[in-house]
Structures are given as C-alpha cells and as structure tokens.
Amino acid sequence: MEFSFCPDCGARLERRDLGDEKGVAWCESCGRPWFAVFPxxxxxxxxxxxxxxxxxxxxxxxxxxxxxxxxxxxxxxxxxxxxxxxxxxxxxxxxxxxxxxxxxxxxxxxxxxxxxxxxxxxxxxxxxxxxxxxxxxxxxxxxxxxxxxxxxxxxxxxxxxxxxxxx
Ligand SMILES: [Zn+2]
Incomplete structure (x- = not known):
C-alpha cells in the first residue's frame, strides 16, 4: 500500500527522490519518508x-x-x-x-x-x-x-x- 497522507500528522505527502529511490512519499512537516507497506x-x-x-x-x-x-x-x-x-x-x-x-x-x-x-x-x-x-x-x-x-x-x-x- 502506497501512502497518500502521512499516517502520523495527516498531511498530504509529496514525492521526493531519496538517493537512488525516486518518487518516495515524503511528509514535509514530519521530515520523513513513508515507504509502501505490505503484509x-x-x-x-x-x-x-x-x-x-x-x-x-x-x-x-x-x-x-x-x-x-x-x-x-x-x-x-x-x-x-x-x-x-x-x-x-x-x-x-x-x-x-x-x-x-x-x-x-x-x-x-x-x-x-x-x-x-x-x-x-x-x-x-x-x-x-x-x-x-x-x-x-x-x-x-x-x-x-x-x-x-x-x-x-x-x-x-x-x-x-x-x-x-x-x-
Ligand atoms: Zn507527517
């Protein structure tokens, strides 16, 4: 599951390149990425x-x-x-x-x-x-x-x- 909103603060996530990872979901207010999760x-x-x-x-x-x-x-x-x-x-x-x-x-x-x-x-x-x-x-x-x-x-x-x- 890809996040659209930050699970912590609820802000809409941006897309940001982190090193080799392109387009990672990123919360600007928490200053952290949210990688896709799966069971x-x-x-x-x-x-x-x-x-x-x-x-x-x-x-x-x-x-x-x-x-x-x-x-x-x-x-x-x-x-x-x-x-x-x-x-x-x-x-x-x-x-x-x-x-x-x-x-x-x-x-x-x-x-x-x-x-x-x-x-x-x-x-x-x-x-x-x-x-x-x-x-x-x-x-x-x-x-x-x-x-x-x-x-x-x-x-x-x-x-x-x-x-x-x-x-
Ligand atoms: Zn956040």
Missing part, C-alpha cells in the same frame, strides 16, 4: 519422520483444496519465530528444524510470503478453531491436494519438497 506472512510445509506432510482444511481459505500452515508475521517478530508460533497455534505441533526455502511475492493479495520446511518431532495434532481439519498425507500425494493455480505459494513449496526428496 508479510509465513507458510510452512510441515513434515514428519514417516514421510508424511501435514495438510490442513481451512474453509475460510478454500473449500476446494487443502492448504499449508500459514500466518502473518507480527511487528517485532522474526519470520522463524512466527513459523514456530503459527504451527503450534494452528496444529499443536512442536517443530524442531525450521528451514527457510524461498520468499515469494503473492501478487493477488499484494503480500510477501516466506516459505519454510519444518520438521515435526511428533505427529499428535491439537487443532485451533481456524482449522477445520488436518491430516498427515504421504508426501507423494500432496501435489494433487493443493491448489493447482500457477503461482500458488503452497504448490511451489510442495514441489520444492518433492524435488529435494527425489534428489
């Missing part, structure tokens, strides 16, 4: 030692496809801690190995997605009210169950996981 979310492919991946059903996201654990990063939180927190909150699982795989610009929602693999030490689920159901699925089957939409972050993460397993 940042993590998405995690959670796997266990039995060769299974955790897929969720969350009807508020999709009634057609399964999805992976995801959630917004809070101010003051790093993405790695956010993954651990979201997995715990949504599924009750403790994860012990969290690995950054890629970052992805989700154009439809204008947000940054940060993709991780996370290893669950045990498989016992305790679902939050945001999750309608969840199941451990044999990894080779997950491609069929996630959104086939080109550019889907969950699909991209699943393909990375499967490629790595085959390598």
């Amino acid at each position: 940042v979310a993590v998405i995690a492919l959670v796997y266990n030692d039995s060769g299974e991946v955790l897929l969720l059903r969350q009807n508020y996201i999709s009634t057609e496809f399964h999805n992976l654990v995801s959630g917004y990063v809070k101010p003051g939180e790093d993405a790695e801690s956010c993954v651990v927190r979201e997995i715990k909150e949504e599924t009750g699982l403790e994860v012990d190995r969290v690995r950054l795989i890629f970052t992805d610009w989700f154009a439809k929602k204008e947000m940054m997605m940060i993709g991780f693999f996370a290893h669950a030490a045990c498989s016992k689920l305790e679902l939050s009210s945001e999750v309608d159901s969840a199941e451990w699925v044999e990894a080779s089957l997950i491609k069929e169950l996630l959104s086939p939409r080109p550019g889907s972050t969950s699909r991209r993460l699943a393909l990375c996981f499967l490629n790595e397993r085959e390598a």
